[in-house]
Amino acid sequence: MLCAEYHQNDWPAAARPYLETRCLHKFYGGVHALKGVSLSIERERFYHLLGENGCGKSTLIKIISGAQPSSKGQLFVEGREMTGLDPIAALDAGIETVYQDLSLLPNLSVAENIGLSEQLVKHSGRLFHRLNHARMQETARLALEVVGLPTSRFFLSRQLETLPLASRQLVAIARAVASEAGLVIMDEPTTSLTKREVDNLITVIRRLQSKGAAVLFVTHKLDEAREIGGTGLVMRDGELVHECDVSDVTNAEIGYWMTGRQLEQGRYRDAQLHSTYSPLLKIKDLCLEEAYEKIDLSIGSGEILGITGLADSGRNELSLTLAGLAPAERGVVTLEGQTLDLSEPYCAIAAGIAYVPEDRLNEGLFLEKSISENITMAILERLRSRLGLVDRRRALQTAQKILEDLCIVAKDIHAPVSSLSGGNQQRVLIGRWLTTNPKLLILHGPTMGVDVGSKDIIYRFIQGLAEAGMGVLIVSDDLPELLQNCDRIVVMRNGCIYRTYEAESVNEETLYSAVVGAEAVPAYMEVEDHYDRY
Amino acid sequence: MTAIESGAINSSVEKRSLRNLWIWSAQHPAIFPLILIMLTCLTVGSLNPDFWQLANLFDILRASVVHGLFALGVLVVLASGGLDVSFTAIAAFVMYALTLFVVNVMPNLGILPIFSIAAIAGGGLGALNGMLVNCLRAPALIVTIGTQYILRGFLLTFVGTALFMNIPSSMSAFGKFSLITVTTESGLTVDLPLYFLVLVIAAAMTWWLLNNTLIGRAIFAVGRKPDIAERLGYRVKQVRVFVFAYAGMLAGVAGVLHVSSNRLANPFDLAGSELAVIAAVVLGGARITGGMGTVMGTMMGVVLITLVSNVLILVGIPSAWQTAILGAFILIAGLFFAQLDRLALK
Numbered sequence: 070m071l072c073a074e075y076h077q078n079d080w081p082a083a084a085r086p087y088l089e090t091r092c093l094h095k096f097y098g099g100v101h102a103l104k105g106v107s108l109s110i111e112r113e114r115f116y117h118l119l120g121e122n123g124c125g126k127s128t129l130i131k132i133i134s135g136a137q138p139s140s141k142g143q144l145f146v147e148g149r150e151m152t153g154l155d156p157i158a159a160l161d162a163g164i165e166t167v168y169q170d171l172s173l174l175p176n177l178s179v180a181e182n183i184g185l186s187e188q189l190v191k192h193s194g195r196l197f198h199r200l201n202h203a204r205m206q207e208t209a210r211l212a213l214e215v216v217g218l219p220t221s222r223f224f225l226s227r228q229l230e231t232l233p234l235a236s237r238q239l240v241a242i243a244r245a246v247a248s249e250a251g252l253v254i255m256d257e258p259t260t261s262l263t264k265r266e267v268d269n270l271i272t273v274i275r276r277l278q279s280k281g282a283a284v285l286f287v288t289h290k291l292d293e294a295r296e297i298g299g300t301g302l303v304m305r306d307g308e309l310v311h312e313c314d315v316s317d318v319t320n321a322e323i324g325y326w327m328t329g330r331q332l333e334q335g336r337y338r339d340a341q342l343h344s345t346y347s348p349l350l351k352i353k354d355l356c357l358e359e360a361y362e363k364i365d366l367s368i369g370s371g372e373i374l375g376i377t378g379l380a381d382s383g384r385n386e387l388s389l390t391l392a393g394l395a396p397a398e399r400g401v402v403t404l405e406g407q408t409l410d411l412s413e414p415y416c417a418i419a420a421g422i423a424y425v426p427e428d429r430l431n432e433g434l435f436l437e438k439s440i441s442e443n444i445t446m447a448i449l450e451r452l453r454s455r456l457g458l459v460d461r462r463r464a465l466q467t468a469q470k471i472l473e474d475l476c477i478v479a480k481d482i483h484a485p486v487s488s489l490s491g492g493n494q495q496r497v498l499i500g501r502w503l504t505t506n507p508k509l510l511i512l513h514g515p516t517m518g519v520d521v522g523s524k525d526i527i528y529r530f531i532q533g534l535a536e537a538g539m540g541v542l543i544v545s546d547d548l549p550e551l552l553q554n555c556d557r558i559v560v561m562r563n564g565c566i567y568r569t570y571e572a573e574s575v576n577e578e579t580l581y582s583a584v585v586g587a588e589a590v591p592a593y594m595e596v597e598d599h600y601d602r603y
Numbered sequence: 604m605t606a607i608e609s610g611a612i613n614s615s616v617e618k619r620s621l622r623n624l625w626i627w628s629a630q631h632p633a634i635f636p637l638i639l640i641m642l643t644c645l646t647v648g649s650l651n652p653d654f655w656q657l658a659n660l661f662d663i664l665r666a667s668v669v670h671g672l673f674a675l676g677v678l679v680v681l682a683s684g685g686l687d688v689s690f691t692a693i694a695a696f697v698m699y700a701l702t703l704f705v706v707n708v709m710p711n712l713g714i715l716p717i718f719s720i721a722a723i724a725g726g727g728l729g730a731l732n733g734m735l736v737n738c739l740r741a742p743a744l745i746v747t748i749g750t751q752y753i754l755r756g757f758l759l760t761f762v763g764t765a766l767f768m769n770i771p772s773s774m775s776a777f778g779k780f781s782l783i784t785v786t787t788e789s790g791l792t793v794d795l796p797l798y799f800l801v802l803v804i805a806a807a808m809t810w811w812l813l814n815n816t817l818i819g820r821a822i823f824a825v826g827r828k829p830d831i832a833e834r835l836g837y838r839v840k841q842v843r844v845f846v847f848a849y850a851g852m853l854a855g856v857a858g859v860l861h862v863s864s865n866r867l868a869n870p871f872d873l874a875g876s877e878l879a880v881i882a883a884v885v886l887g888g889a890r891i892t893g894g895m896g897t898v899m900g901t902m903m904g905v906v907l908i909t910l911v912s913n914v915l916i917l918v919g920i921p922s923a924w925q926t927a928i929l930g931a932f933i934l935i936a937g938l939f940f941a942q943l944d945r946l947a948l949k
Contacts, residue, residue, distance in 0.1 A: 134834075156833075156835060156836035160835075160836060166834075170831065172831050172834055174823075174824045174827060174828055174831060174835075175827060175828065175894075176823055176824075176826070176827040176894040177820065177823060177824060181820060185817075185820055186835060186836070188817060189817060189835070189836055189837070190836075192817065194836050194838060195817075196817045196821050196837070196838060196841060196842070196845075197816070197817070197818055198816065198817050199816055199817075200814075200815050200817055200820060202815070227626065228626065228630065228947075230948055231626050231947055231948060
């Protein structure tokens, strides 16, 4: 229906959109990933592509940027049909895509990262041509000026990977500037940036917009989208289901459009039982040089405790210590009255502590291994048959149970875990650690890069675990997440516990200023330094 | 706001001068083998003053030519993220088959056509490697191990196993032709053969290719992040075929040079030097994982390896020890470059 409408409605030349797609379809084998997406994008506007993991956002982006052809449908750039374009043609048409990995080449110089595309496009992708160094340097210099990075010879020739993450991000934008892009697509650009870096990024992007570019964000951060403003494009299940002005809608409305169901907005935690927790984990006077000092903390059975703070506040190291990954120099940790030896990860696991890391791709999952193998990885010892081999039947049953418990949507339990969407991957990882029947579950950023629907499932599940008597420790930047789920929230600053709040009686603003401290700006500077190591 | 931002980045850049040193050394890895070369020379020279002779320098340069050509090919392949161990087999095949062909069919063929045929044949065999890597989607190491055995087997089964000395006259003349001849005080004449120029030209060409052409930059791009490079529009498959063809071409030329300089064609020659060549390239700062490496570093690496294996004998170090010293150098290089990466990226 929608498609027919578009066909009739031919644009007058003046009001012609920069980019238009008509009824794009994409099939991957038998999977219908895009089901007729029609949208139009005009210059000088912001767009936010919203949707759950696996709703077809990335497929749409790949088609627009020429990384993959569509199976059916048309694509127009400035009124010209460009269906089935390849990356070079997309760049030539002015479509610049900054994927989550920034699409930068870490071993090439800053100047090359910005200026090579132009020459590649000039020779239509043919490689046997001379490189115009002078031209490349000049292009890079002009573009760097726009995004506010240094333009010295040293900086131009600097190898990209030696730059901090935030600067690399700006280099990626400089490339878009250099190619005089009409449309810049940014895939979750702010995921690992600090607030201040995000602000700077937005300033630069606004400058890009004022030069006539449309910017399409792919994002999970609704609040950020609202701050930037523009058109929200909500996708569900391969279809574009809703277009709206992002500043006019609430999270609940967008959540509804994304998932097709009403999401719970208030607190997940029902903290009636608060006083009845029996002590589970006790930390006394724990110190680790250059990370944290004098940490005193206790968690009860069935309690959910949140820990937050800036990246260098010591919260990461503290959770690593409890997981046996960064042994403390001084202090005692007891679990149910027993003093723990936390010198190695396996000691922590044996004692009943499970740690779900933040970076599921690099630290958590074995991406090429199957879903069932990933789930049972931590309990192979227990699945041993009499012959000392892994009992496959029991392993499969265990994995199957986890899939059901965590509502993981997987067609085939033997498929590699990389075939799942982000939200489902995260649930597989959590599921793995539940198989160890831990007494204490540490979740580090449990919903990083996970969509609203998956968040909802994960939160409900965490509450269920706590109800069953497990102690849960959530280490996270996501303050609403902590407020919705925890009994108490501990704020760490400069390696110490700054304050502990009752989650029920504190609001986000108070918590936020506690995290950054009164001296907000210097604190951020420290974080920037911290990010330098990337 | 951005002025402050860039100011902050500027000052933090300027402050970290030590880190800049690491970054600089990472970009100029030739420094490392150069230091080792100087240390080796100083040590050998102080133990045996006879070492400081032009004859030794010429010896080292002459002995570096064949390995140097191989190494340039390996550098290009390594930079693109691949690995090639078939180049010696390609060289042996081309040199033996071509020499046999020229001797029996057209004994008066000049040296230039011979080089051209060798380059084209080697390049073709190399391109085959690249195509196999592309269409089998197999690791380059496995593919080239396979083609190495096939080529060698084919050579020995169907072409011949006999060593022969009556090589074409143009080849032996080219091998003898001297570029520089010097008569020393003791009355000995030492000369640097003309074919040394082939290495110089090949090195200059490789340098120009890697730094001043789109394909050169594409090789490095593909070497580190093939998926991103593909997304940015670099033709990854084309790059792969090209690098293997280039390595094959240099191997073909090296094979002919080997025959010219030794004045005999032996199908069993050259086999087994693959690892030494790869080691030389890695000593020169190329990473086995791809995306890094310089021509200068590679040349220094080759000279270092030739130096250690040819000259240490002068100070009476037994050849078994030379191997051990070479091994130690390679270990130190591995350690150094790994550490450099860590320091530069910190």
